Amino acid sequence: MDLAVLLVVLLSALLQAGWNVLLKLRLDPLSALMLVVLGGGAVALPVALWLGPPEQALLPWMAGSMSAHLTFYACLVGAYARADLGLVYPVARGGxxxxxxxxxxxxxxxxxxxxxxxxxALLAASVLVTAWRSRGEASQAAALTLALGSGVAVTAYSLIDGTAGRMGPPAIYTAWLFVGDAVIVAVGLALWKGAAFLHPVRRHWGLALVGGAMLFVSYWLCVWAMTRAPISLVAAVREASVLFGAGFAVLVLQEKLRPERLLAAVLVVAGVTLIKLH
Incomplete structure (x- = not known):
C-alpha cells in the first residue's frame, strides 16, 4: 500500500476511534449517537451543496449504504448500553x-x-485479543450479539461504499450519504420522540458538530482510500482504530489498562507494517 494512502487510513482510524469515545461521554448512548449523526449531516451539507448532486447511478448504492448505517447505529447503541467500550468496540470492528x-x-x-x-490476519487477531477477557461473561451475551450485528452492517456498507466510491467522486458520494443519514435519523427521532429529540441538540450542539465532523472526515478519507487500494486492505488498516480506541478508553474513560490491550497494540503495528509492504 502506498505510504500516503496508509497515512490517510490511519488518520481515518484515529478519527473513527475518537467519535466512538464521544458516545461514552456525558450522554446516554442513544443521545450521543444521535448528536454525532446529526452533526455529521450538518457538517456535510455545505460540502454537498458546494460539490453538487451525485450521479443518478449512485442513488441505489447510497440507499443500500444508508440502510446498513441505520442497522449499525441501532446495534452499536444497544451494545454500548450493555457493555463498556473496551469490549464492544473490538468485537464490532474485528468481526x-x-x-x-x-x-x-x-x-x-x-x-x-x-x-x-x-x-x-494480525489486525484481526489484535481486535480478538482485546475482547478475549470478556469471552466467558454470560451477562455480556446480548452486548456481544449486538456488537457482531454491527460488524455485519459495517461489512455491508464498507463493500457498498468502496464500490460506489470508484464509480464517482468519493467526496460527492460521502457528503450526500451523510446528509441522507442525518435526514433519516432526524425524521425517525421526530416520529418517535416528537420535538423532545431536539433538547440534547440545543444543549450540546458543540459536541454534535465536533463529533459529526470527526465522523464525516473519517469516512470521507476511508472511501477515498478505497479508490486507491483494495477494500480489504483499507478496511483492515482502518481497524487500527482498535488501538486508538483502547488508548482513549484508558486515558479518557479511565478504563483499566489490561495486558491483552498491550499485546493487541503489538499486533496492530505488525499488521500495518505487513500491509505497508504489500
Whole structure:
C-alpha cells in the first residue's frame, strides 16, 4: 500500500476511534449517537451543496449504504448500553474486518498477496485479543450479539461504499450519504420522540458538530482510500482504530489498562507494517 494512502487510513482510524469515545461521554448512548449523526449531516451539507448532486447511478448504492448505517447505529447503541467500550468496540470492528476481507478477497476477487493477507490476519487477531477477557461473561451475551450485528452492517456498507466510491467522486458520494443519514435519523427521532429529540441538540450542539465532523472526515478519507487500494486492505488498516480506541478508553474513560490491550497494540503495528509492504 502506498505510504500516503496508509497515512490517510490511519488518520481515518484515529478519527473513527475518537467519535466512538464521544458516545461514552456525558450522554446516554442513544443521545450521543444521535448528536454525532446529526452533526455529521450538518457538517456535510455545505460540502454537498458546494460539490453538487451525485450521479443518478449512485442513488441505489447510497440507499443500500444508508440502510446498513441505520442497522449499525441501532446495534452499536444497544451494545454500548450493555457493555463498556473496551469490549464492544473490538468485537464490532474485528468481526467487520474479517467479514469484509473475506468477501472482498473471495467474492470480489481483489488482488491481495500473501503478505497482505498476513497483515489482515494480525489486525484481526489484535481486535480478538482485546475482547478475549470478556469471552466467558454470560451477562455480556446480548452486548456481544449486538456488537457482531454491527460488524455485519459495517461489512455491508464498507463493500457498498468502496464500490460506489470508484464509480464517482468519493467526496460527492460521502457528503450526500451523510446528509441522507442525518435526514433519516432526524425524521425517525421526530416520529418517535416528537420535538423532545431536539433538547440534547440545543444543549450540546458543540459536541454534535465536533463529533459529526470527526465522523464525516473519517469516512470521507476511508472511501477515498478505497479508490486507491483494495477494500480489504483499507478496511483492515482502518481497524487500527482498535488501538486508538483502547488508548482513549484508558486515558479518557479511565478504563483499566489490561495486558491483552498491550499485546493487541503489538499486533496492530505488525499488521500495518505487513500491509505497508504489500
Amino acid at each position: 467487520a474486518l474479517l467479514m469484509t476481507a473475506g468477501v472482498a478477497i473471495l467474492v470480489l476477487q481483489e488482488p491481495v498477496r500473501a503478505i497482505g493477507i498476513s497483515g489482515i
